[in-house]
Amino acid sequence: MRMVDIIEKKRDQHALTKDEIEFFINGYTKGDIPDYQISSLMMAIYFNGMSDDEATHLTEAILNSGDTIDLSSIAGTKVDKHSTGGVGDKTTLVLGPLVAACGAKFAKLSGRGLGHTGGTLDKLESIKGFNISLSNEAFINQVNDINIAVAGQTSQLAPADKLLYALRDVTGTVPSIPLIAASIMSKKLASGADVIVLDVKIGEGAFMKTLEDAKALSRIMVKIGENFGKKIIAFITDMSEPLGFAVGNKLEVVEAIQTLQGNGPKDLHKLCLEIGAYLVYHAKLTESLDQAREMIEQKIQNLEASDIFKTMLETQNGTYPDLNDYIHTKGIISVKSESSGYVKKLNALDIGLAAMRLGAGRATKDDTIDPDVGIVLNKKVGDKVEKGEELAYIYNNKDDITEEVKTVLNAFTITTEFQEKKPLIIEIID
């Protein structure tokens, strides 16, 4: 088999076989096939796409390039959730305890953030003492004991994906739907869960810019999951404005705890409730989605979910935050509206970038994070606002945040006409 023939075949709009896909993934992982042939193939795939079968074979080849996590010694249905990344997205911190309280097994391997979006690991590591490095054994035991563990990836999961992603990033071949699907699905399938919700975010602050692309990505991922005998549910959700009010690591932990206690932002509550209901129902813990919703609401009201979060933190050596003495910054600056009206737009990307520049996120992989800084929104899309009223608060440790204040202010578009809120959950594909 010659790599150039595989490239030409895809270039000429023919479907690649399982053998051909395995050949180039294995060859690339071993270093036998050079970057320059893979990058031209990726560009040909960008233009000509891949069938569901090709995407499934690609997922399998990437999955088989490394280890897979064996969760079979965990009794019960293992559930997982993956977000394509957004601003203020602390869903995992809320959702995990909710479904664990309902009896699902939430065995979650998480990642760090890059650019304008944060990562679950960074949020958890802002909690004093919290240990993200669990052995496989400790991870599995913890899930068996308390239904939940969230840890960093220790095994070599899907190494071909890392290689491919690094190459795609510098060769203009990131936004290809089958390549994104195979990248996400190979890692999710390697992590071993049975029921997985994929939260595909669209809008300014998200990877997918259009509903059409998000639907196509969702559809192909559900199909790939089906081909592997897994239940995949794709949520297409709005990320034109940040999720909840808080953006920044400790700030988001606080908001997650408030949500677990029934005092969180409506949009975050709603998203966690719905995703949670799908996980709990498909884990066969209830007879209907409505029953699952009821069960989750109950676990919030009786504080069982909040207790599970506390237990998880303590099991992983973390100190449960004292919310009255948790966040310490040089200052809190309020950003005030320059006009009266309604919030028409609140650009999630701008808010994410401003938070990153404050130190809440990383511009490059080697940047360190300041866990205390960030932005708390006071107004969101559809809210009424008076001139001089606070739009947001900036928790900062830098001497000069003139630029960040300007960015946050400009992220808001205020109009005199009443603006209805956009629906958060746009579509559910399963």
Next chain:
Amino acid sequence: MRMVDIIEKKRDQHALTKDEIEFFINGYTKGDIPDYQISSLMMAIYFNGMSDDEATHLTEAILNSGDTIDLSSIAGTKVDKHSTGGVGDKTTLVLGPLVAACGAKFAKLSGRGLGHTGGTLDKLESIKGFNISLSNEAFINQVNDINIAVAGQTSQLAPADKLLYALRDVTGTVPSIPLIAASIMSKKLASGADVIVLDVKIGEGAFMKTLEDAKALSRIMVKIGENFGKKIIAFITDMSEPLGFAVGNKLEVVEAIQTLQGNGPKDLHKLCLEIGAYLVYHAKLTESLDQAREMIEQKIQNLEASDIFKTMLETQNGTYPDLNDYIHTKGIISVKSESSGYVKKLNALDIGLAAMRLGAGRATKDDTIDPDVGIVLNKKVGDKVEKGEELAYIYNNKDDITEEVKTVLNAFTITTEFQEKKPLIIEIID
């Protein structure tokens, strides 16, 4: 400027600027931009094409990556001719002396053959003693003295083209019309001629498979030439069957000499006459194309062109062949028709490959050539043939040529219906 932005710009169907094109050609030539970014850009260009302006800028950037030949010390109009490569194409050997005899300056740098097509240098080197390594000074002096010199490339002409071509060859990005145009035109413009005929061959034995592609390539090359103030004339000619009868180095030299003396194959004579007429007319040596045709016919009849060829060979240390004692092979095998009828097809690619396997060409760059071997066709498309009659003669030095005989036989399609000859010159674009 970032290379990834240039790739994404082309991927998203925007035209690249002169600066961007210079940036990636210069960066690649210097080794600052890696192969994997160039190959994904080449694939994006394959899919999205290039405007005439982009192709012109690309040609210029490739041209400027190396030396250019300064022919300004040659008095008169310098003419040149380039063929995209065919089987039995000995046009340069005939055309050069014809136009030199008419007073044009034929300063030609030629290349070697690879695969099923031969190269002019290989044909000339089959002549005992012929020296293809001329200094720039000797080359220019010879053209000033006798109007013609044919030599191998000594300077570093368009090194970026070599790098790009080697990469495109292994990344499935060869058949992109603007990339082919820039590759050809950068080398032709570096060689310094004022009037250039490009012979774009189509059919089985050629690089371009369709008339549509050949027209597009021709049009863009004429346009690029115009942008550089050069007169380019593109001939689109048929290469579904070989040109003339002879395929093989010494065999083609003999056929070229016969054609210069008025005894060559009709198709070869016709093509050299027409290309020659365009060169002579556009070099302003006659007032019309018809006058140019007349002048060329005269130079054949009075043997002036044949004499110039002899003078050129001798000036470059070659021994003018004694046609009665020139080709020496172990054997000459005749390939006979197995049926009666008319030749419907004669596959140039098959004939070229058979000649290559006999030793007349190279499968890889390091192969050596046997100058004596080759194939002489006895029948061509449209000819009547009786069962048992000779279709071709194989001049061979190998012990077993069973395969080659079979290939040559199968290259002929014989039918009972009368088959008209295809026109050789399909279109002229200028």
